[in-house]
Amino acid sequence: MSLYGGIDLGGTKIQAIVLEREGQEVLGKARRPTPSDGGPRAVVSALAEALREAADEAEVAPERLEGVGVGSPGEVDSGSGTVSKAGNLPGWAGEFPLAAALSEQVGASVIVGNDVDVATWAEFELGAGRQARSLLGVFWGTGVGGGLVLDGEPWHGRGGAGEIGHMVVRRKGARCPCGRRGCLEAYAGRKAMEAKASREVDRGCNSVLFEIMRERGRDTLGSGVWARALHHEDELAQRLIARAVKALGAGIASAINLLDVELVVLGGGLGTRFGEGMARRVAHAMQGHLFNDQRPPELKVAELGDLGGAIGATLLCDGATARRR
Numbered sequence: 001m002s003l004y005g006g007i008d009l010g011g012t013k014i015q016a017i018v019l020e021r022e023g024q025e026v027l028g029k030a031r032r033p034t035p036s037d038g039g040p041r042a043v044v045s046a047l048a049e050a051l052r053e054a055a056d057e058a059e060v061a062p063e064r065l066e067g068v069g070v071g072s073p074g075e076v077d078s079g080s081g082t083v084s085k086a087g088n089l090p091g092w093a094g095e096f097p098l099a100a101a102l103s104e105q106v107g108a109s110v111i112v113g114n115d116v117d118v119a120t121w122a123e124f125e126l127g128a129g130r131q132a133r134s135l136l137g138v139f140w141g142t143g144v145g146g147g148l149v150l151d152g153e154p155w156h157g158r159g160g161a162g163e164i165g166h167m168v169v170r171r172k173g174a175r176c177p178c179g180r181r182g183c184l185e186a187y188a189g190r191k192a193m194e195a196k197a198s199r200e201v202d203r204g205c206n207s208v209l210f211e212i213m214r215e216r217g218r219d220t221l222g223s224g225v226w227a228r229a230l231h232h233e234d235e236l237a238q239r240l241i242a243r244a245v246k247a248l249g250a251g252i253a254s255a256i257n258l259l260d261v262e263l264v265v266l267g268g269g270l271g272t273r274f275g276e277g278m279a280r281r282v283a284h285a286m287q288g289h290l291f292n293d294q295r296p297p298e299l300k301v302a303e304l305g306d307l308g309g310a311i312g313a314t315l316l317c318d319g320a321t322a323r324r325r
């Protein structure tokens, strides 16, 4: 039995699993909030704790794992195991040797990959993209991330490919969390949507969004809060989601006009939460922007769900997503 560790390091939560490779069975899992202060050191401790808890559940000592893969935001150098520009992680300035630091704490070898590349590859290998040769993964969550598989190979460009969240959908448009204007993420990223909702409510707009957030004991508008507000037919939530869908349609269609991949996989916190119905809305929003409008790509919801990032991270141990780095 070969057991692997996989960790999805997100801006708000850390998900760790222990996976039995032959049967693709998740034997242990654990979730932790991402520390909001303490920088990379605190993050590494939380990663180690989550992995130990998952390993406990799987009844294996962490040092007995064949390897541990970590999907991390930011710019990842898989060779050296360093992570930089992880803007969604608080206090993470400059370059940090994540693989070495975590390996020291858990006693197993650690490989790090970019979170979105990892999740895209997981969908290609094991999820919604199993039948595809080429696909675009769109991860609609805190930000909007993108990953590419072209003709059976992951495509990283010079290391920075797939940033669909920063495709310009409107010149001189809304300010993006990246500091630029008019990016897709400025309209569809959860962080940008929350900032916009907050401004609208301050201006006197009626909405149950922040009430639902407080009722649920949250301090951000997570995907569950948006879903609940839509269920209550909250006008502001409906308007901001419609605005996000329009932007996603324009951005994804533009990427398709360039790449003509056969499949788009829609994942991420919001993408997964809203499911097929929302995927159809996004496909509809794309239609008017597709140059080859007679032959749209297929649009599917990511299949690996919440654990997709962590499952994908275990694949890093095979070197799959690290190819051509």
Ligand SMILES: [Zn+2]
Pocket: 165, 166, 176, 177, 178, 179, 180, 183, 185, 186
């Ligand atoms: Zn941007």
